[in-house]
Amino acid sequence: MGAMSLRLYAESTWVSPWVFHAMVALEEKRLPYTLELLPLPIPPAQRDELAARSVLGKVPALVHGDLWLTESLAISEYLAETFRFPDHPRLFPSDLADRARARQVMGWLRTDLMPLREARPTSSVFGPPVTEPLTGKARAHADELIRVASRFVAAGRTSMFESWCIADADLGLALMRLVKNHDELPAHLAAYAEAQWARPSVKVYVDRAAAK
Numbered sequence: 001m002g003a004m005s006l007r008l009y010a011e012s013t014w015v016s017p018w019v020f021h022a023m024v025a026l027e028e029k030r031l032p033y034t035l036e037l038l039p040l041p042i043p044p045a046q047r048d049e050l051a052a053r054s055v056l057g058k059v060p061a062l063v064h065g066d067l068w069l070t071e072s073l074a075i076s077e078y079l080a081e082t083f084r085f086p087d088h089p090r091l092f093p094s095d096l097a098d099r100a101r102a103r104q105v106m107g108w109l110r111t112d113l114m115p116l117r118e119a120r121p122t123s124s125v126f127g128p129p130v131t132e133p134l135t136g137k138a139r140a141h142a143d144e145l146i147r148v149a150s151r152f153v154a155a156g157r158t159s160m161f162e163s164w165c166i167a168d169a170d171l172g173l174a175l176m177r178l179v180k181n182h183d184e185l186p187a188h189l190a191a192y193a194e195a196q197w198a199r200p201s202v203k204v205y206v207d208r209a210a211a212k
């Protein structure tokens with residue numbers, strides 16, 4: 001199983017938080033993989049082919065042997081369960097309650113905060129900041145993000161739980177929507193987000209996005 005090659009379908013504009021998640025997972029596991037870049041939106045023929053193989057024609061898509069898998073969380077869970085600790089570094093907390101919380105936060109980050117995500121898109125995280133101030137619903141969602149992050153991240157900490165986990169990459173990216181746009185947030189959360197950006201696995205994605 002483990003010896004089969006891995007391929008990740010990503011996107012050529014380097015702004016997808018879901019591709020970011022899958023790539024960080026592969027990097028954390030220290031697995032060799034090849035990257036295939038697709039344009040966004042995915043051209044219909046390629047999307048149909050991807051959908052035929054992966055069920056859902058989206059990126060990220062991970063290919064491992066006969067398995068073609070989309071959905072970033074399904075990908076990181078598959079990697080965690082296929083390339084297990086202690087042969088490979090952990091992606092998820094070992095403590096079951098922490099693991100559940102990590103999944104809770106990652107689920108929330110994927111389904112909520114739309115006004116903030118629209119006002120502070122990932123293009124403004126990996127590229128030039130936006131100029132409009134953060135107001136109204138978007139500011140309210142930023143405050144909710146800050147409230148949630150503050151429940152997990154104490155001053156001086158660089159991980160939500162005892163050790164780093166893949167939810168830290170996602171939470172760091174969410175907070176970077178504020179940091180990179182010079183929006184107000186507590187200094188310790190900005191420092192936590194910067195610590196994620198400095199992590200080697202995360203840097204691989206951030207550096208590729210900067211070089212595009």
Ligand SMILES: N[C@@H](CCC(=O)N[C@@H](CS)C(=O)NCC(=O)O)C(=O)O
Nearest residue numbers: 016018041042058059060071072073
């Ligand atoms: N829930 C999915 C979201 C994946 C997703 O929406 N991917 C977008 C790129 S960010 C995509 O492939 N869109 C297809 C298209 O735009 O043609 C995940 O977590 O992986």
